[in-house]
Amino acid sequence: MKKVRDLVDGVLLLDKPVGLSSNDALIKAKRILNAKKAGHTGTLDPFATGLLPLCFGEATKFSQDLLEADKTYETLVHLGIKTNTGDTEGEAIETRPVDVTIGQIEAVLERFRGPILQVPPMYSALKRDGKAYYEYAREGITLEREARPVTIHRLELLGYDAPFLKLSVTCSKGTYIRVLGEDIGEALGCGAHLNALRRTGVGALTADGMITLDDLSQHAAPLSLLAPVDALLSTFPSVELNDDLAKRFLHGQRLALGKEPSVAVPAEQGRVRVYHGGRLLGTGVLGEYSILAPERLISTAP
Template sequence: MSSSPKRKRVPVHGVLLLDKPAGLSSNDALIKAKRLLNAEKAGHTGTLDPFATGLLPLCFGEATKFAQDLLDADKTYETVVHLGVTTTTGDTEGEVIETRNVDVDRERIAEVLSRFVGNIEQVPPMHSALKRDGKPLYEYARAGITLEREARAVTIHELQLLDWQTPYLKLRVCCSKGTYIRVLGEDIGAALGCGAHLQALRRIQVGNLTIDTAMTLDGLAEKSEQERTTTLAPVDALLTSFPSVQLPEALAKRFLHGQRLALGKENVAYPEGGGRVRVYRQQDNALLGTGLMQTWGVLAPERLIATAGI
């Protein structure tokens, strides 16, 4: 009995704003979405813990070239911190280590939260994907091994108390890349003198992308194969924080060939001050890629879109 032929993957380009469900790893969510879209190439923009939900931007095709930009972007979360109970993982997936009485009020909570706004240091948790000698820390943790970890600098831009119903703190956190919300919850609990772990965690924003238009895996599966690709945001949805440059046809060709362009001499408008820019072909507004704008008006190609055509 012959097996049915394997489906041929097709080129798919764009960004799926996925609302990841609890209980699924980011990689498993990516595999499911890639299968539903029958896509050749895909990647995600930073993991969410399996117990966490919310915005997981998935990149397909040419969009994978810009995934790093979202890895580096600020993130916003809403989280429920369960005071008085510490666990081995800092969240609901671990075993309870200790239970304490919770005797705090809003004034005390506000005072403690203020300590965690701004530049702070965090010790990465053992239950994390950070690697030591090629092996993720969580593998050591599962084997009962605890390794020394150096504290890392992160920035908490905003830490807002949304609700307080003993023993649950609901917080909104806007933070820099590399911030562990589980560690933040544990540290807040320690500062309050009662310990804590995360009861729930939901990511609502990554860079300029928000959860508002995100799609669930079930919602994607319910659509026809033709409709699924229409749920993707364009590749440049990852680049909206960059100023843009429009190039006429002749300069667009040179840019796609990797040539540096003196835009000042070519009478092409460019943002002052230098920095990274997104670059478009003027005639059809097609994204050509990203470039580095020098303060003296020279545009250096950075990452180019292969599908733009030369």
């Protein structure tokens, strides 16, 4: 008999362990919570650890925002050794001596700050002709890849104990830290691969309050560890609607908030989170003349 899953809504800030794929981590968390619907917000490589926000139920409607968000990482770059995957999971393909100074490292890091072009790695989930790059790579096939623009918002040297370089990186979506580490190694003349990678931030979400799978499985009330759905929307201004406006909003109607003296309207146009009686109704877009257009609605809202 098929197990009945529960309707679970919320966000879990999972501290993904090393060795698990993001999807495997999601499946384990979903099973522990007996949740009917769940999704993650952008993959972490199996060798990587750290912040993997998991969305359950109604929160999955807003997961795209985190896919588009900037990410923050701490990484340990092993200079002098290149691997075929760019990380510890691959085989060493080249070894070179490491003879660099802090001054040389700082000068090279400056070259990678701001907008840069990055060639996606062969060992990635990107696809060509319906087949993932890593499948081609495992067959010994190397494809031509076009460089893509990404932005390194912050690149900070945390420490250098040769041959290990510890960095903190905040970057735009689509950035491969493996490739960044390899490119820094090449610029230093010695090559490199990632020894460790830990994600500490996704958009406005941080590592504070992360939960391990062990913590989740051993907790007497694991559902209490979930953050509310609107944890994903904390950077948006909020709008509180009265009874009549809330009903109309949930029916998909546009609202002229400028004509409603009871509603405090945010000063700037753009996306907003919408509430009634303190409960999230969904998101909307505030346009000219304080017109609020519904965007994504919470089906469990009253």
